[in-house]
Amino acid sequence: xxxxxxxxxxxxxxxxxxxxxxxxxxxxxxxxxxxxxxxxxxxxxxxxxxxxxxxxxxxxxxxxxxxxxxxxxxxxxxxxxxxxxxxxxxxxxxxxxxxxxxxxxxxxxxxxxxxxxxxxxxxxxxxxxxxxxxxxxxxxxxxxxxxxxxxxxxxxxxxxxxxxxxxxxxxxx
Numbered sequence: 531x532x533x534x535x536x537x538x539x540x541x542x543x544x545x546x547x548x549x550x551x552x553x554x555x556x557x558x559x560x561x562x563x564x565x566x567x568x569x570x571x572x573x574x575x576x577x578x579x580x581x582x583x584x585x586x587x588x589x590x591x592x593x594x595x596x597x598x599x600x601x602x603x604x605x606x607x608x609x610x611x612x613x614x615x616x617x618x619x620x621x622x623x624x625x626x627x628x629x630x631x632x633x634x635x636x637x638x639x640x641x642x643x644x645x646x647x648x649x650x651x652x653x654x655x656x657x658x659x660x661x662x663x664x665x666x667x668x669x670x671x672x673x674x675x676x677x678x679x680x681x682x683x684x685x686x687x688x689x690x691x692x693x694x695x696x697x698x699x700x701x702x703x
Contacts, residue, residue, distance in 0.1 A: 537551055537552070537555070540569070540572050540573065541572075543571075543572040544568040544569050544571065544572030544573075545568050545572075546565060546568055546569070550565070551569075554569075563577075589618040589621070591616040591617055591618060592616075593614075593615050593616050598613035598614050598615045598616075598628075598629060599613065599614045600612070600613050600614075601613070601614050601628070607636070607637070607639045608635070608636070608637070609632065609633040609634070609635045609636035609637070610630060610631075610632060610633070610636055610639070611630065611631040611632075611633055612628045612629075612630055612696075613628060613629040613630075613631070614626070614627070614628055615627040615628060615629055615695075621702075622701055622702050623699060623700075623701060623702070624646075624699070624700045624701065624702050625697065625698070625699055626696075626697065626698040626700075627695065627696070627697045628695070628696045628697070628698075629653075629693065629694075629695060629696075630693065630694050630695075630696050631691070631692070631693045632655070632684075632687065632690065632691065632692040632693070634690075636687070636692075638657075638683070638684045638685050638686055638687060639683045639684060640660045640681060640682065640683040640684070640685050641681050641683060642678070642681070642682050642683045643678070643679065643680065643681050643682070644678050644679070644698070645678065645679060645700050646678050646679075646698050646699050646700035646701075647675065647676070647677060647678060647698070647699045647700075648674075648675070648676055648677075648678040648682070648696065648697070648698050648699075649673065649674070649675045649695075649696070649697045649699075650668075650673060650674045650675075650694050650695065650696050650697075651672075651673045651694060651695040652668050652669060652670055652671065652672045652673070652692075652693075652694045653670060653693045653694055653695065654670050654691050654692060654693045655669065655670070655687070655688075655689050655690050655691055655692030655693065656668070656669040656670075656687075656688040656689040656692075657669075657684045657685070657686060657687050657688060657692055658684070658685040658686040658688070659674060659682070659683070659684055659685065660681075660682060660683060660684075660685040661674070661676055661680060661681075661682045662680040662681060662682070665685055667688075669689070678698060
């Protein structure tokens with residue numbers, strides 16, 4: 531919405547005067563928190579947008595279909611293929627997005643365990659997925675989100691081929 535609003539319209543929808551908005555834009559006055567909240571509401575954005583360090587956020591990763599990096603993960607289970615779909619080098623959140631494909635001959639494996647949160651989105655196949663003491667049947671279109679410090683993994687494979695998006699979120703140390 532912000533790009534489609536003139537200064538006069540923003541002042542009106544925000545409930546502040548056009549002259550005040552002009553002084554804020556030129557750095558002549560520091561707006562109060564209340565004024566920032568009004569401006570944010572007028573722009574249809576959260577007030578936190580004004581405090582983000584956008585100039586230093588330059589990471590951007592584009593991976594074309596089928597061109598992710600096939601990663602030979604240490605301790606990876608045989609016949610589980612991991613294709614890294616992107617990476618970011620800055621910030622304190624480490625994100626690992628993978629396309630995981632179970633190759634012919636892949637066996638169930640339920641003892642994955644690592645720091646962070648894990649999100650899985652199943653693209654094909656049907657499996658029984660174990661998380662701690664719980665098992666759930668999942669198939670294409672299903673998703674799981676969980677704390678990855680508990681034992682987890684595919685307990686049984688019902689229908690192949692099996693592929694899923696796996697995204698692990700951890701804090702950098």
